[in-house]
Amino acid sequence: MDRHSNVATFTRRWIAAGFHALASVATWAWRGPARARAGSPIVHLAFCCLFITLPAAIASGKTIDVDSVLIRLIDEVDVPARAAGALAAVHVSEGTVVEKGQLLAQIDDTEAQLDHKRAAYELDIATRDAENDVAIRSAMKARDYSQKQFERLFRANVDRPRSVSESELEKARLDAEQDAFEVEKAHSELENARTRKSLTANALAMAERNIEVRRIVAPQSGEIAEVLHAAGEWVTPGEKIFRIVSIKRLRAEGFVQADQVTRDLKGAPVTVVLRDERGQRQSFSGTVVFVSREIDPVNGQVRIWAEVDNPDGRLQPGHRAGMSITLD
Structure with missing residues (x-):
């Protein structure tokens, strides 16, 4: 209490x-x-x-006594497969106590591992391309040379008219413009290389994800209640592989008369009393967390349930117990 x-x-x-x-x-x-x-x-x-x-x-303090409450699970979860494949290994059995994030089983990931290696190599290449500005520097050198060449020919033609033919001068001008365009092209190709790097980084992340989804891990701490597949069996996404339960906190569900329901009923402290086979009383503390808004038209009762702490695991789902609710 x-x-x-x-x-x-x-x-x-x-x-x-x-x-x-x-x-x-x-x-x-x-x-x-x-x-x-x-x-x-x-x-x-x-x-x-x-x-x-x-x-x-x-x-x-007013007390509401509920003669019979049913103890139910709160923390119960089905663990499904997240990818298709054969189960390469199952690491737990019924009754195994597991922690959140613990590896329960492994789906064969041979192809996923190969895809990951390929994506890693492609990202390495894309990274080098994205950081390589040799093409830009080369294009800038060629542009500067052709621009200066055009300027020399142009000055020579000004100083000594007709010393440079019109076609030669026009070709030098076109070469200078073409080399300027090559600089812009080199910049564009470098930007494309950086975009390809991002794409290959995403491909690598996807490959890592494909490996991760083939690891079946515990979404919560608890005890393995069911193992539905053995190593070597084929599983598909969404197919239930394990069931995990935890009894560290449980739900005590019962009914009270509608005229006993008050505003402060939700959140009120409760004491759940269980009598064992020897008639000894065991008390568990909890709190009312749900009060239904529906009244049964036959008996005028309202469904409620309390969350009860059960750190020692003495209270078990399926037990019938009594409950006292203390109101201020």
């Missing part, structure tokens, strides 16, 4: 004990002589305390 429940129980018992004690004093005083009754300060004190204690006793 948690601290909240202990405090509420202690408060109710203390108020009840005080109420009965004061009632006894008042009764004794009232049955005494009339003169004592009329002016006795004990009588006045007793009745004052009664009027103070009675509302407090009535308003003290």
